[in-house]
Structure formats: structure tokens, C-alpha cells
Amino acid sequence: MSGIWQDNFSSVAKNNRPSPIREMLAVIKQPGMISFAGGMPAPEVFPVDQFYEGAHILKDQGKELLQYGTTEGYPPLKDFLAAWTAPRLGRKAGPEEMLITTGSQQALDLFAWSMIDKGDYVITEDPSYLAALTVFFNHGGSFLGVPTDRNGMQVDLLPGIIEKARSEGKKIKFIYTIVNFHNPGGSTMSVERRKKLVEISKQYNIPIFEDDPYGYVRYEGDHLPSIFSFHDQGGVIYAGSFSKILSPGTRVGWVTGPKEIIRNLTVFKQGTDLCSSTITQALVAEYCVNGHLDRHLPVIIDNYRVKRDAMEKSFEKHLTPLGVTWVKPEGGFFYWLKFPTVNTNDLFKKAIDKKVAFVPGDPFCPTAGAGIHNARLCYTFPSPEIIEEGVKRLAEAVTELAIPAVH
Amino acid sequence: MSGIWQDNFSSVAKNNRPSPIREMLAVIKQPGMISFAGGMPAPEVFPVDQFYEGAHILKDQGKELLQYGTTEGYPPLKDFLAAWTAPRLGRKAGPEEMLITTGSQQALDLFAWSMIDKGDYVITEDPSYLAALTVFFNHGGSFLGVPTDRNGMQVDLLPGIIEKARSEGKKIKFIYTIVNFHNPGGSTMSVERRKKLVEISKQYNIPIFEDDPYGYVRYEGDHLPSIFSFHDQGGVIYAGSFSKILSPGTRVGWVTGPKEIIRNLTVFKQGTDLCSSTITQALVAEYCVNGHLDRHLPVIIDNYRVKRDAMEKSFEKHLTPLGVTWVKPEGGFFYWLKFPTVNTNDLFKKAIDKKVAFVPGDPFCPTAGAGIHNARLCYTFPSPEIIEEGVKRLAEAVTELAIPAVH
Numbered sequence: 001m002s003g004i005w006q007d008n009f010s011s012v013a014k015n016n017r018p019s020p021i022r023e024m025l026a027v028i029k030q031p032g033m034i035s036f037a038g039g040m041p042a043p044e045v046f047p048v049d050q051f052y053e054g055a056h057i058l059k060d061q062g063k064e065l066l067q068y069g070t071t072e073g074y075p076p077l078k079d080f081l082a083a084w085t086a087p088r089l090g091r092k093a094g095p096e097e098m099l100i101t102t103g104s105q106q107a108l109d110l111f112a113w114s115m116i117d118k119g120d121y122v123i124t125e126d127p128s129y130l131a132a133l134t135v136f137f138n139h140g141g142s143f144l145g146v147p148t149d150r151n152g153m154q155v156d157l158l159p160g161i162i163e164k165a166r167s168e169g170k171k172i173k174f175i176y177t178i179v180n181f182h183n184p185g186g187s188t189m190s191v192e193r194r195k196k197l198v199e200i201s202k203q204y205n206i207p208i209f210e211d212d213p214y215g216y217v218r219y220e221g222d223h224l225p226s227i228f229s230f231h232d233q234g235g236v237i238y239a240g241s242f243s244k245i246l247s248p249g250t251r252v253g254w255v256t257g258p259k260e261i262i263r264n265l266t267v268f269k270q271g272t273d274l275c276s277s278t279i280t281q282a283l284v285a286e287y288c289v290n291g292h293l294d295r296h297l298p299v300i301i302d303n304y305r306v307k308r309d310a311m312e313k314s315f316e317k318h319l320t321p322l323g324v325t326w327v328k329p330e331g332g333f334f335y336w337l338k339f340p341t342v343n344t345n346d347l348f349k350k351a352i353d354k355k356v357a358f359v360p361g362d363p364f365c366p367t368a369g370a371g372i373h374n375a376r377l378c379y380t381f382p383s384p385e386i387i388e389e390g391v392k393r394l395a396e397a398v399t400e401l402a403i404p405a406v407h
Numbered sequence: 408m409s410g411i412w413q414d415n416f417s418s419v420a421k422n423n424r425p426s427p428i429r430e431m432l433a434v435i436k437q438p439g440m441i442s443f444a445g446g447m448p449a450p451e452v453f454p455v456d457q458f459y460e461g462a463h464i465l466k467d468q469g470k471e472l473l474q475y476g477t478t479e480g481y482p483p484l485k486d487f488l489a490a491w492t493a494p495r496l497g498r499k500a501g502p503e504e505m506l507i508t509t510g511s512q513q514a515l516d517l518f519a520w521s522m523i524d525k526g527d528y529v530i531t532e533d534p535s536y537l538a539a540l541t542v543f544f545n546h547g548g549s550f551l552g553v554p555t556d557r558n559g560m561q562v563d564l565l566p567g568i569i570e571k572a573r574s575e576g577k578k579i580k581f582i583y584t585i586v587n588f589h590n591p592g593g594s595t596m597s598v599e600r601r602k603k604l605v606e607i608s609k610q611y612n613i614p615i616f617e618d619d620p621y622g623y624v625r626y627e628g629d630h631l632p633s634i635f636s637f638h639d640q641g642g643v644i645y646a647g648s649f650s651k652i653l654s655p656g657t658r659v660g661w662v663t664g665p666k667e668i669i670r671n672l673t674v675f676k677q678g679t680d681l682c683s684s685t686i687t688q689a690l691v692a693e694y695c696v697n698g699h700l701d702r703h704l705p706v707i708i709d710n711y712r713v714k715r716d717a718m719e720k721s722f723e724k725h726l727t728p729l730g731v732t733w734v735k736p737e738g739g740f741f742y743w744l745k746f747p748t749v750n751t752n753d754l755f756k757k758a759i760d761k762k763v764a765f766v767p768g769d770p771f772c773p774t775a776g777a778g779i780h781n782a783r784l785c786y787t788f789p790s791p792e793i794i795e796e797g798v799k800r801l802a803e804a805v806t807e808l809a810i811p812a813v814h
Contacts, residue, residue: 004614004642005668008580013521013671040475048469055462058690062455066654068447102509102658102680109679113545114420118525135678138520173415207411235411247473249685251509261412264420271542272516272679273509277687278656283465 054286073100090229104253143366152189181332461693480507497636511660550773559596588739717791
């Protein structure tokens with residue numbers, strides 16, 4: 001490859017981290033394919049009418065909404081969020097402690113701008129959110145992966161990992177964690193581990209990015225206090241999003257933390273997109289302030305709980321006999337399966353033949369090879385009947401793969 | 408400064424490029440202040456009713472618009488833009504040659520991701536767009552500034568600049584240019600220079616980023632062909648925006664170029680914000696497809712032409728006697744003044760006392776100190792009467808500054 005562009009590409013452009021979901025898109029769209037791959041909300045839970053109800057604001061406050069907004073975010077939305085998130089965060093954040101972002105994906109990018117120099121290390125769960133690994137990698141970050149179990153990151157392993165890395169001269173910049181209904185792991189970090197993680201953060205002077213896009217989509221049990229609420233020295237930045245509780249099409253997320261880090265994110269946001277859309281922020285604010293968010297959330301949760309239960313039942317029926325294991329998620333979008341006998345990259349090809357798609361585990365893992373027996377399955381999009389059919393096909397694929405072909 | 412955040416900040420976070428407009432915001436908002444500082448559209452030209460007309464799409468296509476969009480952009484908007492920009496670009500771009508961005512600011516960030524390694528050089532006009540300099544700087548870029556005159560970048564100087572830089576071992580990655588109604592310079596690059604620039608791009612194997620947010624806001628004379636249209640080897644990427652021709656609050660921009668660079672920008676967009684809002688893209692598309700963009704553009708142009716003429720007249724009356732010079736812009740938002748006798752950082756303070764604000768020239772200049780006698784004034788926001796009063800106050804500030812105070 002050469003030419004005026006390629007000759008001038010940056011090293012990161014020449015060396016992109018693979019994005020399997022993107023590469024799989026054409027395959028997933030084949031007719032008859034059952035897809036458990038993407039992490040998309042179900043269209044039937046979108047509150048189209050209630051969201052449209054707020055559209056009058058485009059007329060009533062058109063001159064303000066069509067103008068540039070402040071980089072910090074639309075004040076009525078920030079006011080709502082400060083109050084709405086207070087129970088989870090332990091207190092009401094002030095306006096200078098919160099930034100509205102263009103989806104919570106942008107919070108990751110802005111945070112990476114603020115923290116990562118080329119060669120720095122980031123501690124993440126192993127596995128972790130694919131697009132977080134991508135953006136941290138783009139910014140020059142390397143990873144220290146921490147194994148997880150049904151209670152989330154095994155924080156007891158952290159002191160050893162940190163001390164070993166530091167003894168090797170590695171600079172660790174922050175700990176990235178998805179505490180509730182992990183993507184892709186499905187697990188939720190226990191309260192005990194949250195407290196322990198805060199102690200480790202303080203002891204080793206390493207801040208925490210607490211990513212919580214799924215936290216309000218809980219099917220059973222009580223909400224757990226955020227890590228943010230336990231850190232009495234302000235060492236946590238907390239990111240939330242409307243993508244899973246209202247609509248990803250709005251591209252509205254937020255991030256809450258101490259003023260000094262929020263100010264830094266805000267400065268980088270100016271270089272990145274100046275400000276988030278005032279129009280979508282105002283539409284989201286109208287929806288929320290009118291009470292729709294709290295009224296509609298149970299509809300979403302009920303819809304997804306049924307699908308989670310359907311997938312659990314199908315797994316027990318078709319996959320337990322094959323030795324496949326998993327953690328039952330208490331909320332969120334994902335199952336993370338372990339297939340003891342097959343490589344999930346091979347399984348993916350076989351599954352596509354059977355017209356069922358998932359995401360193989362390896363790209364989620366900062367430790368190379370750690371995920372070759374794992375797969376992520378999303379249950380929010382298909383109906384319970386389709387879920388049963390898809391899991392059945394997947395089990396057939398496993399069975400066929402386990403039996404050596406006769407030549 | 409120290410603590411869990413500061414101890415872990417990235418080097419670019421510790422070393423941010425100053426953002427004068429941001430720092431000036433509090434001052435500009437003082438009561439009675441006349442501001443020529445920000446580059447904001449006039450609220451009275453926002454087509455509130457026509458924009459609202461398209462809001463029904465939130466109801467009619469709600470399930471699609473509330474969902475994630477493709478990273479590449481909303482197809483109906485891309486179709487419209489491909490046809491609408493064809494006269495300027497010389498041909499209709501294909502879907503894989505265009506990416507919708509979250510404002511054209513994001514195009515700069517994504518392009519920097521694709522091209523700049525720390526230590527690389529970017530050629531820009533001197534002065535240039537502040538937030539482009541900021542984002543290129545954040546990505547590790549340094550600058551080679553090319554002086555401008557009333558016909559834009561003095562492209563004849565380029566071969567010498569390029570050869571000198573290369574002989575010093577500097578790696579030049581691209582040429583960034585604002586061809587029409589330059590921000591902050593006000594000038595428009597002549598057709599002859601556009602062609603020459605393309606020859607230089609080909610000769611030296613350096614691609615061009617053609618930034619054109621103001622190009623459709625022309626008060627008189629004919630539109631000029633884009634640099635994109637002259638480059639027969641596909642070495643130009645062209646960025647446009649709805650911010651100045653419809654609404655910055657939509658945060659919708661676009662970028663057109665060869666597939667290989669658009670694909671690269673798209674990959675980086677996934678890490679940055681996944682996709683632009685489907686909601687704002689659909690609202691903009693409705694507005695455009697229904698013919699409002701073409702019908703409303705003359706309203707905007709007429710409004711701003713009157714203000715440009717008012718500012719020109721006030722300058723002739725109050726500033727010509729003081730030796731101040733400028734280029735009369737044929738479109739766009741800005742005048743770039745040269746004050747031969749005063750430092751504009753000092754003038755800014757004196758002007759604020761007089762309740763008139765502008766942006767001092769220095770931060771726009773990649774060559775340190777090159778802009779200390781310059782100032783950028785935006786005329787689109789205030790009324791002609793306010794413009795006259797503001798320029799009068801500015802002239803008083805210049806006069807008072809030129810007379811040494813008696814102690």
C-alpha cells in the first residue's frame with residue numbers, strides 16, 4: 001500500500017486494533033441470521049411517543065437550541081442528572097463536577113486524552129469493553145488485565161499486579177471498571193470488592209474510571225452503591241449514558257467527578273467536537289423532566305428480564321449438557337459463555353453456517369488468548385422464541401465442532 | 408498542584424494550548440459589553456419554524472432514529488449532501504467517500520488521528536483556525552505557518568518552506584487550509600493559487616485538508632471551484648458543516664475524500680463517539696430534502712451582508728484614520744485587522760474597559776508573535792447599530808492606548 005494518504009498515515013492509523021463487530025457486520029446481516037452479536041436495545045422498548053412529546057421545545061426554544069451550546073452541557077439536563085444520580089453517587093454533584101458527553105463513548109476518549117501518554121498502563125477487567133480497549137490503545141495505552149468471577153474484578157489480585165508492574169518500571173494511570181452487569185462479563189462487582197478497590201486506589205494513588213451504562217437496567221435485587229460514593233478522596237470519575245435507558249440515537253452521556261478532572265475533559269472536548277448537540281440534550285431533558293424516564297424504565301427492564309430468562313432457560317437446556325458455563329446477569333445486556341471444548345473463533349464460523357451470530361471472546365481480552373474459549377451473547381434484541389432457536393443452533397454448532405470430521 | 412488526578416495527568420493535559428475565547432467568556436458576558444469575539448450565527452437567522460417542520464420524523468421513524476446509527480452516517484443525509492456538494496466538488500461523491508461527523512470540528516480530530524504522530528509537522532495559513540491548531544497540537548503536531556494576503560495562503564512560498572523543513576529532517580504530514588472567507592483572515596484563496604497548491608501537493612506528496620465551513624455564505628461574486636475539484640490524484644479531503652448555514656446546535660458536519668482516508672476516519676470515529684446522532688442527522692436531512700436549505704441560505708446571506716457592510720463603513724470612519732488595515736471579506740463571519748501602532752493584547756484590556764470585546768490575534772498564529780498587532784472581529788451577531796457603536800469604542804481604545812498616560 002502506498003500513495004499520498006498511506007505514505008502520510010499516523011502509526012496508530014497503520015496499526016488499528018481489530019474491531020470484530022464491525023468486520024462481522026456484513027455476515028450478521030445475512031437473511032435468516034439470528035444475531036446475538038451487537039449490544040443494541042430492542043426497538044420495541046423505545047418510548048417513541050413520549051420522546052416526541054418534547055419536540056415542541058424545538059419550536060418554543062428554537063433560537064437557543066439551534067445555537068452553539070456551552071461545552072459543559074445543557075444546564076437543565078445537568079440539573080436533572082445531578083438530582084437523579086444523587087442516590088447512586090451518594091450526593092448531588094455540582095455543575096462544575098459534571099460534563100455532558102456525545103455518548104459515554106466520548107467520556108472514554110476525553111478521559112484518555114487527560115490521562116494517557118504513550119506507553120502508560122491501564123488496569124481493566126479481563127475481559128473488558130471492546131471500544132474502551134480500542135480508544136485507550138489509540139491513545140498509546142497498554143493493559144494490565146485482572147481476572148473476573150461472578151463478583152466482578154478479583155480485586156485481591158490488584159496489589160500484586162500493581163507492585164509487579166511498578167517494579168518493572170510501568171506507569172499505571174488509572175483503573176477502568178464496569179461495575180454493574182459487565183460488558184462482556186455479565187457479572188456485578190460486590191459491595192465488599194467496591195470498598196476494597198477504593199482502598200487500593202488510595203493506597204497506590206491510582207484513580208478509577210467507573211463506567212456504568214447498564215447500572216439502571218437491573219432485573220432483580222437492590223441497586224448497589226457506586227464506587228464513586230465510597231471514595232472520600234475524590235479519586236473516582238463516574239460515567240453514565242442514555243443509550244441503554246432511553247436511546248443510543250441521542251448520543252447523550254455524562255460524566256461526574258472532581259472539578260479538576262472535569263475541567264480537563266471539558267478542554268479536550270473543545271478540540272474534539274466543541275459541544276454536544278443542544279437539540280438532543282434538550283429533547284432528552286424534556287423527556288426526563290416530564291417524568292418519562294422513571295416511568296418507562298420498568299418497561300425496558302420487564303422486556304429484557306423476560307429475554308434474559310429465556311436465554312438462561314435455553315442455555316440450561318442446550319448448553320449445560322455440553323459443559324458450557326456462564327454467570328447469570330442480574331441486569332444489563334450480556335452473557336459471557338465459556339466453552340471448555342472449542343475455540344470460539346472456530347465456533348463462530350460454524351455458527352454462521354448455522355445462521356446464528358455472536359462475538360468471539362478474544363478481542364475483549366487485554367491478555368492475548370485469554371478469551372479463545374469465551375463468547376459474548378446479547379439477549380436484548382431478539383424475541384424469546386428466536387433466542388431459543390438461536391441457542392439451539394449454537395449447541396448444534398458446538399456438537400458438530402467437537403466431533404472430528406471424517407475424511 | 409498534586410493529588411490523585413494531577414499526579415496521573417497526561418503530558419498534553421498538563422500542557423494545554425491556551426484557549427483565549429474560553430478564558431474570555433466571563434468578561435464578554437458582562438452587562439453592556441458589545442462582543443465581536445465569538446463566531447456565532449445570529450439567532451434571528453435561525454429557521455426555527457422550517458426546522459421544526461421536520462420534527463414529525465421523530466414520531467414517524469422513531470424506532471430507527473432512537474437506535475444506534477451506522478458510524479458512516481445517516482444515508483438520506485449523505486445522499487442529499489453528495490448531490491448538493493457536487494457542483495463545488497466537481498463530481499458526486501459515493502457513499503464510501505463521505506463520513507458524517509459531529510460538527511466539522513470532529514473531522515479535524517479524526518483527521519489528526521489518522522495522520523499525526525508526535526513530532527510531525529502540519530502546514531497551515533498563518534493565522535489559522537484556533538481550534539484546528541489546538542486539536543493538531545493535542546495530537547502532537549507542530550506547525551509551519553505560511554503568510555497570507557488578500558488572495559489567501561501565499562502558496563509561492565510553499566516549496567521553499569517544505570524543502571527547508573525536509574532538509575532539517577521535519578516530517579510534513581498535510582496542508583491545512585481554509586479556502587473561503589478565512590477564519591480569522593477573511594481572505595479567499597484565488598483560483599490560480601488553488602491550482603498551484605494542488606501542483607505542490609502532488610509534487611511533494613503532501614495531502615491537503617480543505618476546510619470550508621463558510622464557503623456557502625458568499626455575499627457577492629461567484630463561487631470558486633474547490634481545491635478538491637482540481638486534484639486529479641485524490642489528494643484532498645474536503646470538510647463542510649451545517650453550523651454556519653443552518654445551525655451549530657445540530658452538531659452535524661461532513662467530510663468527503665478518497666475511500667482509504669474516509670475508512671480510516673470512520674474507524675477512529677468508533678473510538679471517539681461510535682456514531683453521530685441519528686436524530687439530529689434526520690432532522691437536518693428533512694430540512695434539506697424539503698428544500699429549506701436552498702431557500703433559506705439567501706436570508707442568512709442578506710442578513711450578514713448588511714452587517715459586513717456596516718462594519719466596513721464603521722472601520723473606514725473610525726479606524727482608517729488610525730492606520731488600521733484589513734481585507735474586506737466576500738463572505739463568512741470575520742474581519743482580521745492590523746493595528747500598526749498597538750499590541751492587541753494591550754488593546755484587548757483597554758477595549759474591555761470600553762465595553763467592547765474581540766479576540767487578540769496572537770493565539771491564531773502558529774508563528775509565535777506573528778499576530779500581536781492583529782485582531783479578529785466577528786460581525787454576524789450584533790446589529791448594524793451595535794456594530795457602529797462597538798467600532799467607535801474600539802477606535803477610542805486605540806487612541807487612548809497610543810497616547811502615553813501622563814503621570
